[in-house]
Amino acid sequence: MGQYLAVGLRLKATVSKEKQLEGKSIEEILGKVEDKYNLSEIYERREEETYYEYSIKKEVLDKELVPLIEKFYALRYTKDERTDATNVIGALKALPDTSARLELLNDRRFQTYQAGDDMEYFHLDIFPPMKIRVCSCNAILSIDGKIAMECYGRVFDFFSRCIAVQLQEFALSKALTVWIDG
Template sequence: MGQYLAVGLRLKASVRKEKQHDGKSVGEILGKVEDKYNLSEIYERREEETYYEYSIKKEVLDKELVPLIEKFYALRYTKAERTDAANVIETLKALPDTSARLELLNDRRYQTYQAGDDMDYFYIDVFPPMEIRVCSYNAILSIDGKIAMECYGRVFDFFGRCIAAQLQEFALSKALTVWIDGNSLILFCFLIFQTSKWYCY
């Protein structure tokens, strides 16, 4: 098992409830987290006993999930690359609704469409600095590796902004995220030339 460079959509995020800190209200602290991770416009916030959970609005996913993935794949993968992206699109279009498409992530049948988790730490500029942990459940659309990096937050922010700029006609581009993933199942695919079909192990 190793770590991989992943690009995908942050479908859900959870943020532990924090108390007022250094004159900053709970609302101000939460606002900074929402700004940092784009958790406002296309997400719904639900308050639980000990944390806030953010989920992408169903109407945004219904409208944009498949079109955004199609365009992302066209940008990310060349025709010469042997990926399962075309199979993913075909399968997603055949499924009846968004719930079924999201459920497919958990099957981890595809390298270019699987579930992935990420945990990030955001430091609010107060004294002493306040650490906020943001846990995300993501749809992986690209995963490569292995990778080992330190102090990568700023460059990953840059990668994320560049990718989102290519997909800015989609509101869902605000959910794009880049992270190092160490938990995903990587499928090793090879082409059987006699049948021209993909087989993944």
């Protein structure tokens, strides 16, 4: 199994409640995490016993999921490329609602529309320095590989920002993320 360069939507993110957070301003720390991962107004935050969970609001997904994917595919894939993007759009439009469209991710029958997870540590610039584990559940919209990279975080942030600018008419563009999957 290899690693692949993936681009997709961060549907859900969980932020671990680390022991080292005790005594710190949780709202300040979560604010820094929210800024870093663009967990903006399109996400709802829920507190659980051992983590905070951010999920994209249902009304945003209902309104923008298919239109954003259509425009993303038009930007990402050329007419000469052999992809299943056209089949994905047809399948998504044939499904009755967003829940069914998100369930399709788990079938993994499309290369350009499948579930993917990512986990990384966010290093906080506070004293004393600390890192917080952030796990994401994503909808893969593009996956290419195999890839091997070291120290890739800043360039992936750049890729994410560039893609979001191209799709800025969609609130969901704030949920786009780039990572190495596998």
